Amino acid sequence: MTTRLLSLTRPIPWASFLVPGVLVGLMALGFVVAMVRYVSGIGAISNLNDGYGWGLWISFDLLCGVALAAGGFVTATAVYIFGLEKFRPIVRPAILTAFLGYLMVAVALLVDLGRPERIWYLIIYWNPKSVMFEVGWCVMLYLTVLALEFSPMLWERLRLEPFRRLIQAIVIPLVIAGTTLSTLHQSSLGSLFTISPEQLHKLWYTPLLPLMFWLTAVAVGPAMVILESTISSRVFRRGLEIDLVGSLAKVIPVALAVYLGVKIGELVATSEFGLVFEGDLESGLFLTEMIGGVILPMVLFSLPAVRRSSGLLLVGAILVIGGVIMNRFDVSLAGLSRPPGVGYFPAWSEFAVTIAIIAAGVSAYGLVARYLPLFGEHAHTEAEA
Amino acid sequence: MTFAMLFDASKCTACRGCQVACKQWNDLPGEVTHNTGSYQNPPRLSADTWLVMEFHELENGDEFKWGFLRRACMHCVHPACVSACPVGALHKTSDGPVLYNEDRCIGCRYCMLACPFDVPTFTWKKGLFEGAVIHKCTFCIDRVSAGLETACAKTCPARALVFGERDDLIAEAEARIQARPDKYVPHIYGKEEAGGTDVLYISHIPFEELGMPSLGEAPVQERSEQIMERATPAVLVGMMVGLGGLYWVVKRRNEMMAKKGSGAAHGDEEAPS
Numbered sequence: 001m002t003t004r005l006l007s008l009t010r011p012i013p014w015a016s017f018l019v020p021g022v023l024v025g026l027m028a029l030g031f032v033v034a035m036v037r038y039v040s041g042i043g044a045i046s047n048l049n050d051g052y053g054w055g056l057w058i059s060f061d062l063l064c065g066v067a068l069a070a071g072g073f074v075t076a077t078a079v080y081i082f083g084l085e086k087f088r089p090i091v092r093p094a095i096l097t098a099f100l101g102y103l104m105v106a107v108a109l110l111v112d113l114g115r116p117e118r119i120w121y122l123i124i125y126w127n128p129k130s131v132m133f134e135v136g137w138c139v140m141l142y143l144t145v146l147a148l149e150f151s152p153m154l155w156e157r158l159r160l161e162p163f164r165r166l167i168q169a170i171v172i173p174l175v176i177a178g179t180t181l182s183t184l185h186q187s188s189l190g191s192l193f194t195i196s197p198e199q200l201h202k203l204w205y206t207p208l209l210p211l212m213f214w215l216t217a218v219a220v221g222p223a224m225v226i227l228e229s230t231i232s233s234r235v236f237r238r239g240l241e242i243d244l245v246g247s248l249a250k251v252i253p254v255a256l257a258v259y260l261g262v263k264i265g266e267l268v269a270t271s272e273f274g275l276v277f278e279g280d281l282e283s284g285l286f287l288t289e290m291i292g293g294v295i296l297p298m299v300l301f302s303l304p305a306v307r308r309s310s311g312l313l314l315v316g317a318i319l320v321i322g323g324v325i326m327n328r329f330d331v332s333l334a335g336l337s338r339p340p341g342v343g344y345f346p347a348w349s350e351f352a353v354t355i356a357i358i359a360a361g362v363s364a365y366g367l368v369a370r371y372l373p374l375f376g377e378h379a380h381t382e383a384e385a
Numbered sequence: 386m387t388f389a390m391l392f393d394a395s396k397c398t399a400c401r402g403c404q405v406a407c408k409q410w411n412d413l414p415g416e417v418t419h420n421t422g423s424y425q426n427p428p429r430l431s432a433d434t435w436l437v438m439e440f441h442e443l444e445n446g447d448e449f450k451w452g453f454l455r456r457a458c459m460h461c462v463h464p465a466c467v468s469a470c471p472v473g474a475l476h477k478t479s480d481g482p483v484l485y486n487e488d489r490c491i492g493c494r495y496c497m498l499a500c501p502f503d504v505p506t507f508t509w510k511k512g513l514f515e516g517a518v519i520h521k522c523t524f525c526i527d528r529v530s531a532g533l534e535t536a537c538a539k540t541c542p543a544r545a546l547v548f549g550e551r552d553d554l555i556a557e558a559e560a561r562i563q564a565r566p567d568k569y570v571p572h573i574y575g576k577e578e579a580g581g582t583d584v585l586y587i588s589h590i591p592f593e594e595l596g597m598p599s600l601g602e603a604p605v606q607e608r609s610e611q612i613m614e615r616a617t618p619a620v621l622v623g624m625m626v627g628l629g630g631l632y633w634v635v636k637r638r639n640e641m642m643a644k645k646g647s648g649a650a651h652g653d654e655e656a657p658s
Contacts, residue, residue: 037512038512038513039512039513040510040512041508041509041510041512041515041517042509042517043509043510044510044512048509049509050429050430050431050432050503050506050507050509051429051503053494053497053498053507054494054497054498077628081628081631081632081635082631082635083635083636113491113492114490114491114492114493114494114507114508114511114516114517114518114519115490115491115492115516115517115518116492116513117513118472118490118491118492119491121472121489121491122471122472122491125472125473125474125489126472127470127471127472127473128613128614129606129610129613129614130468130469130470130471130495130613131469131495131609131612131613132469132470132493132495133471133472133613134613134617135471136471172632175628176624176629176632177625179624179628180620180621180624180625180628183620183624184620184621187620188617191609191612191613192495192498192609193498194608194609194612195468195498195499195606195608195609196498196499196501197605197608198501198598198599198600198601198605199501207608210612210616336498338503339429339596340596341428341429
């Protein structure tokens with residue numbers, strides 16, 4: 001049943017069971033670990049402690065997960081708001097990635113929250129002063145918007161034409177809501193850490209953290225589209241829309257340049273620029289993040305030759321993605337000073353949960369690509385623009 | 386009337402009576418711990434230990450010196466945990482104590498990040514059926530609301546910890562510092578820190594050496610509250626209106642282009658296929 005998924009490998013009989021087998025195995029392991037957590041507590045499967053209340057699941061599953069889902073709103077905005085019709089072929093894959101990404105975030109939260117069964121309390125008990133209040137509402141609302149944006153694939157497959165038309169009729173308000181919610185959500189994840197001005201290292205702490213998180217999300221969105229298009233073009237034996245992704249990549253150097261400018265300007269204005277060359281762990285992390293994840297890809301994506309080469313596009317995209325992942329870990333873990341005597345490194349079982357959630361996302365993408373019209377939207381060109 | 390406590394580090398003998406009284410009154414179980422080479426035990430606050438005496442081994446020239454510090458919730462005047470909690474499970478009472486509503490907590494642990502004193506602790510060993518939530522010092526609300534002192538202050542044999550009214554205790558602290566300026570650090574920790582706390586400290590040892598964070602006078606949540614109260618509504622409305630307007634302008638322009646029949650699209654982009 002998975003011949004298409006595996007068409008990149010040679011047709012060895014057992015190989016057609018290998019990839020799904022591994023994915024199911026990883027999901028099963030994560031499921032068992034999660035069950036232990038539900039019976040015996042988060043402490044039973046994690047190294048989280050009272051000094052490090054947040055760990056891998058928040059830094060990676062939540063912060064990176066949301067950032068890496070940014071391809072959805074960037075692409076949808078380009079096509080539906082800016083009227084850049086040529087990007088339409090990559091809207092559906094980008095929306096799907098964002099939708100699955102947000103579902104993965106939601107699942108991770110159900111493991112990480114102490115009382116996941118009370119997650120709906122966010123709806124009835126309000127504290128509008130809390131950034132976490134905004135984060136929670138953005139997850140709920142944007143997940144709903146993404147589900148609606150994704151649904152036409154389902155309606156087409158099920159031949160439920162009235163539903164498809166309904167979504168088509170409200171697609172512009174949906175995209176506007178989605179872009180607004182994405183902007184709020186990406187930035188609010190940065191705002192979360194403005195409450196720790198004394199604990200977050202000055203290389204990362206800035207009152208502009210929400211802006212920094214949003215800018216990096218705008219840069220990493222197209223990078224994710226590049227990564228995903230490259231993988232799917234190989235796995236599903238489709239041509240890579242190189243002119244499209246190359247063109248979308250033009251956003252990246254702009255967002256990164258603004259990010260770099262604000263970052264340097266802010267460090268100079270607060271006379272903390274010297275910290276960059278302090279030579280300690282933080283300055284090393286910061287320099288790696290800025291040179292490898294910001295400056296290098298900014299230069300790469302500015303070059304037309306790079307935007308025409310599938311290999312170099314992929315290299316640049318991986319640099320941006322790596323830089324953003326590093327940034328989220330630096331802000332939420334490495335750059336936060338914690339009380340003396342406490343430490344944290346994720347337990348194997350924490351990785352098992354994270355990997356299981358990724359495996360579930362990959363499986364879901366494969367199933368949607370196989371059973372729903374993910375790449376076949378050309379037949380239903382919506383008469384817009 | 387604001388309930389408060391004053392801890393005088395110079396009077397503390399580190400008998401840990403307060404730590405035991407806290408456990409007894411609040412019915413908190415003992416913890417299995419390991420010898421870490423320090424008298425300090427348990428090593429830090431936890432869901433079952435709401436007050437811990439810290440034993441700081443300090444150098445005073447060639448001499449060894451003890452620094453004893455009572456570590457528990459500071460009951461901030463403007464608590465960051467209350468600001469951070471998305472469901473309002475924490476609140477500041479008009480009498481001073483910062484209280485926590487276990488029936489509302491969703492266990493997100495943002496309060497643990499927000500607290501500049503690293504006070505809120507989590508029940509790591511509780512599963513889905515017991516419900517893992519936050520625990521911390523309650524200022525013995527069940528005692529003080531009945532006219533009693535807090536258990537820790539009541540038990541302190543050296544009177545290093547006293548219970549009272551915030552303004553009275555600040556006056557008392559000032560009087561003690563003035564009477565012995567040679568002995569005390571000329572600072573009341575908690576009078577101004579992070580917007581002020583209802584648990585106040587005076588000491589003969591600099592507060593940084595005792596592990597207290599150096600905080601400004603503004604509450605740490607000042608910035609995040611500004612973002613929530615001003616930036617977020619502005620971005621919400623601005624984005625909706627801006628994107629709607631942009632969509633309309635682009636659509637109009639494309640229609641005009643199509644009418645002209647030039648077939649060229651805007652900017653350097655190709656025409657829609």
